[in-house]
Amino acid sequence: MKRTLRAYVFPVLMAGLLMAGCSEGVKGTESDMKKQLDADLGAVEKVTVLSTDGQEVPLALDEFLKELPEQGKDLQVSPQPLKRDEIRYTLVLYRHKLAPLVVEVGKQASQYGENTYRGPGADRFYQWIHREAGKGLLPAAVQTAVVSAEDLGQTVTLGKTQAEFLQGVLAAATPLSDKEIDQYPLYPHYRLRIDTGGRSLHITMLTPTLVSIPFGRETHYYSIQGSLFSQLTQWLPPRRTAGDAFDRLFQASKIRVEPSGDARVASVEQSATETTVEQGKAHQCVRLLKGGVALAGQPKSPGRERYRLIFSVEESEVTVHVYDRHIRFNDTWYAHERLDDELLTVLRAKK
Incomplete structure (x- = not known):
């Protein structure tokens, strides 16, 4: 695993460190800096993505390393810094006994240290991180879950068997593209609040086979099995609200x-x-x-x-x-x- 990191140095980090002319305070020839960077990346133990509101999801390290060689190409140093409102994700590479490496990711630019990178590669890098974050958002376990039908004003807490069913459906969900999907929730507007044991997750049922999950400034969309919507209509059946004229x-x-x-x-x-x-x-x-x-x-x-x-x-x-x-x-x-x-x-x- 560490050999893979050393073989495929993350291009954004490489460019940033070489153009800044230092790594962890070490200055010298380009060869010296590459060796230092090689050692820094070889110490990576965990990779996570932070949302703009502080949520953190882990990425699958093996998959991250496998796709790493294709990332970071076609990047140019830009004199225009990445603005705070441009940031969509923060990529964090945690290292053994060293400070983490941090890359701020926007839709059209990424920033490492004091250097900002733009170009076609920045857009592809954002799309990659968006996909990886979407995979990481899906819960590995569902401790508790509360389902609400917003249009009905009703809520129900799922039991253990129901939560296990929900976990199975979400495990089979397929992340969709980074593009915004023009879909409002269908009646009765089912929402799920899930406790995964380490964080909370809010899921909106848009259609019987489409859900969305907010993650800071981003919204992630997933295709799911229609069996979940069918179960939701059993747990909270649609009905007309008494006394509501609309x-x-x-x-x-x-x-x-x-x-x-x-x-x-x-x-x-x-x-x-x-x-x-x-x-x-x-x-x-x-x-x-x-x-x-x-x-x-x-x-x-x-x-x-x-x-x-x-x-x-x-x-x-x-x-x-x-x-x-x-x-x-x-x-x-x-x-x-x-x-x-x-x-x-x-x-x-x-x-």
């Missing part, structure tokens, strides 16, 4: 935007059942509407009506009137903050 809108088959006072609003109609993406958008609109605060009566200054949302539910159409700072639904007024623009963003109905 709840039946989750059953809409179509949603339409009709401008009624704002020329910047586009007329849009989309199905809520043909694809999971469209269905997720419709469900997200209902969640936004449910976030309004019910008022005792009509406000004195409701503002102008900007547009109407028309939901096709069963054999009828249900209309929601959207104002600058209020909505009107079933003769009840609700106050909101920026809900009008958020709905248009979800439905992409801005001109």
Whole structure:
């Protein structure tokens, strides 16, 4: 293992140390510095990735070393330093009896010490670390797990057998690409909070076969077996919430935007059942509407009506009137903050 590290010196670290002209305070010829770096990397015992909010996940060292030779190519030293808001991950190589080696990773640049590296290799390096971090996020063990259905306001704690089933499904999950996936959670918005024994993990069910896990500024997506969603519907069955006027809108088959006072609003109609993406958008609109605060009566200054949302539910159409700072639904007024623009963003109905 150590021989592999010595044979394939991590190019970012090599470039950083050689261009800085020192390693652990040692100065001399390039050959001397290579020998020092060779020794430094040979002492690596563990590799982890830190998120921007302090979460740390271990990487599989053997796999890391196997793929190491392909990383770090096509890098150029850049005079433009890596900004704090560019950082997505921090790669940490822990060494025996030595200080760890640390590389800060952004989507288009990486930084080691005082040197920043950009170029095509920096983008590929980010993608590699993203994939490896995604693999490391998946729990090796599930100590406890709590499942919630956010749209129902219900929560259940899983028993040992259920937790073992969950662990098996997650073990078979497949990490997806580093690209953002345009998918809102489907009703009833299942979420899982898992204690792995060393850290907590928050998983959102986006569709029956797609989940997401936040990791600092990044979000990781995974393809999973549909059997988990089937079990979730058994543990927390979908049902209509009593007394919630908006709840039946989750059953809409179509949603339409009709401008009624704002020329910047586009007329849009989309199905809520043909694809999971469209269905997720419709469900997200209902969640936004449910976030309004019910008022005792009509406000004195409701503002102008900007547009109407028309939901096709069963054999009828249900209309929601959207104002600058209020909505009107079933003769009840609700106050909101920026809900009008958020709905248009979800439905992409801005001109």
